[in-house]
Each structure stands twice: as structure tokens, then as C-alpha cells.
Amino acid sequence: MTSDTTARPMIGTDLAADMVAQAAVRAKKLQDETGVQPCLATVLVGDDPASATYVRMKQNRSKKAGIGSVSVVLPAETTTDELVAELTRLSNDPTVHGILLQHPVPEQIDERAAFEAIAPAKDVDGVTMHSFAAMAFGEPGFRSCTPGGILRLLQAYDVPLSGAHAVVIGRSPILGKPAGMLLLASNATVTYTHSRTQDLPALVRQADIVVAAVGKPNFVRGEWLKPGAVVIDAGYNEGNVGDVHAEEVARVASLLTPVPGGVGPMTIALLLEQTVDAAEAQTANR
Numbered sequence: 393m394t395s396d397t398t399a400r401p402m403i404g405t406d407l408a409a410d411m412v413a414q415a416a417v418r419a420k421k422l423q424d425e426t427g428v429q430p431c432l433a434t435v436l437v438g439d440d441p442a443s444a445t446y447v448r449m450k451q452n453r454s455k456k457a458g459i460g461s462v463s464v465v466l467p468a469e470t471t472t473d474e475l476v477a478e479l480t481r482l483s484n485d486p487t488v489h490g491i492l493l494q495h496p497v498p499e500q501i502d503e504r505a506a507f508e509a510i511a512p513a514k515d516v517d518g519v520t521m522h523s524f525a526a527m528a529f530g531e532p533g534f535r536s537c538t539p540g541g542i543l544r545l546l547q548a549y550d551v552p553l554s555g556a557h558a559v560v561i562g563r564s565p566i567l568g569k570p571a572g573m574l575l576l577a578s579n580a581t582v583t584y585t586h587s588r589t590q591d592l593p594a595l596v597r598q599a600d601i602v603v604a605a606v607g608k609p610n611f612v613r614g615e616w617l618k619p620g621a622v623v624i625d626a627g628y629n630e631g632n633v634g635d636v637h638a639e640e641v642a643r644v645a646s647l648l649t650p651v652p653g654g655v656g657p658m659t660i661a662l663l664l665e666q667t668v669d670a671a672e673a674q675t676a677n678r
């Protein structure tokens with residue numbers, strides 16, 4: 393960012409650290425009281441280096457929070473049936489409390505079928521239709537981690553949501569769609585936009601809150617924004633570049649998440665928090 397920036401950065405790092413610290417306290421309490429250590433199973437299919445890095449990061453953070461992890465790595469040529477069988481096995485394993493299937497999976501796999509093989513009680517990444525329905529209805533349940541993290545960040549920075557106009561750029565099942573659902577459940581007026589949307593800048597200009605989840609570096613430009621808009625950059629592209637043009641946007645927005653250090657840490661923090669939630673619920677139901 394340049395010296396003439398005006399937007400206040402919405403830092404996720406500290407808030408995420410607090411969330412992880414609280415999850416660690418709860419994990420220890422559960423283990424002390426019941427002998428059960430919360431355990432997250434990560435499933436990685438194929439050898440995409442970025443996905444492998446994300447999974448490793450999630451395992452390392454779990455360890456630091458006193459959460460156990462089980463790592464399943466499957467070859468790139470894994471079939472849908474084989475992946476479903478593995479996820480079903482983990483869903484039935486009483487020592488596993490949460491399951492994360494790293495997205496994206498190789499092309500030959502039916503990702504929706506794979507996600508649906510995750511037991512709803514262990515869907516700590518919020519990817520099943522069950523969790524999506526809970527988000528859509530505004531009911532309690534596991535949140536998709538990145539959208540759930542975004543909402544926590546907005547709340548922590550006291551961004552008024554009720555009645556605000558939120559424009560979500562992107563409609564992926566793990567990010568854009570649930571982000572819009574959670575904003576709607578918080579009484580925002582939500583406009584979804586995607587690759588077929590016409591005149592995107594005109595829609596973005598109406599937004600009090602912009603969520604950029606596009607997967608294109610520097611995509612959202614400063615001149616698209618209404619002055620004072622709150623901008624959430626959920627994107628992560630090679631070289632620590634987000635989906636918004638940070639330098640331009642910072643001159644117009646009131647709040648802007650940095651990349652890195654904005655949305656990213658919140659995603660992992662919510663994953664760990666929800667893994668402890670799952671372990672507590674499953675232990676109470678034993």
C-alpha cells in the first residue's frame with residue numbers, strides 16, 4: 393500500500409490467534425475431563441503443491457492447538473468411489489471428530505458426491521448440503537470456514553450488516569455462495585455476481601460491503617467502489633496477491649482486509665474452533 397492510503401486494515405491475524413488460543417483451552421479441558429483429544433482428519437487427493445501446503449498448515453496449526461490430526465493422502469488417479477469409501481470410513485471412525493477434504497480435487501472426481509460422504513456431525517469445513525442448509529436458514533451448524541471467518545471479522549470490526557448492501561463477487565460452493573447466505577442471515581441485502589454478470593462495476597458501486605472471491609489477481613479496481621465501502625479480499629493468488637487491487641482500493645474503501653493476514657488466518661482458526669465444537673458434541677453424545 394502507498395502512503396496516501398485511507399482504508400483501515402482489517403487484520404485477521406490477531407483475532408485468529410485469540411480464536412485458536414480459546415480452542416486450545418477447550419481442547420485441553422476436554423482431554424483432561426474425558427481423555428478425548430479432538431482430532432481432525434485431512435484428506436488430500438493428488439499432488440498439487442498449493443493444496444499440500446494448505447493441508448500441512450492446517451495440520452501444524454492443529455498440533456499447536458492441542459488438536460490431533462490424521463493425514464490421508466490419496467493418489468491423483470483416485471476415483472470418486474475410492475474417495476467416498478475413505479470419507480465414509482473416517483465418518484465412522486469414533487476417534488476422528490472432524491474431516492477436511494482439501495478442495496479442489498482432481499477433475500475425474502465428483503466433488504459434491506465426495507463432500508456428501510462426510511458425516512454432517514464431522515463437517516467442520518462446512519461443505520456438505522446439510523451445513524449449507526443451516527447457513528441458508530440462519531440455523532446453528534458448521535460454517536464454511538472462509539465465509540464463517542469473514543463474518544467473524546466483520547463482526548469484530550463492528551461493521552453494520554443489517555440493511556447493508558453486500559455485493560459478493562463469486563458464487564463457488566465453498567466461498568461466494570455461503571458468504572452470501574451468511575450475510576443474508578445477518579440481514580444484509582445481498583447481490584451475487586459471477587462470470588456472466590453484466591456491468592459488474594456498476595453493481596459493485598452500490599455496495600456497502602464487497603466480498604471478492606474470484607480467483608483473479610487485482611481484479612476489483614478502486615474506481616468501482618463507493619467511497620467508504622468495506623472490502624473483504626478473500627482471494628489468494630500467487631505472490632501474496634489478493635483479488636482486489638489493494639493499492640487502488642485502499643484509497644477509496646474505509647476498511648480492507650490485507651493479503652496475507654486478513655481472511656486467510658480466520659479460515660484456519662474457524663476450522664480448529666469447529667473441530668473442537670465437533671469433538672465436544674460427539675463426546676457429550678457418547
Ligand code: NAP
Pocket residue numbers: 538561562563564565566567568585586587588589592604605606607608626627628629635655656659
Ligand atoms: P472458484 O471456485 O474458481 O470460483 C470463482 C468464482 O468467481 C466463480 O463463481 C466465478 O463465476 C467467479 N468469476 C470468475 N470470473 C469472474 C468475473 N470476470 N466476474 C465476476 N465473477 C467471476 O474460486 P474459489 O474457490 O471460490 O476461490 C476464490 C478466491 O478465494 C481464490 O483467489 C482463492 O485462492 C481464494 N480462497 C481463499 C481462501 C482462504 O482461506 N483465504 C479459501 C478458499 C479460496 P462462475 O461461477 O460463473 O464461474
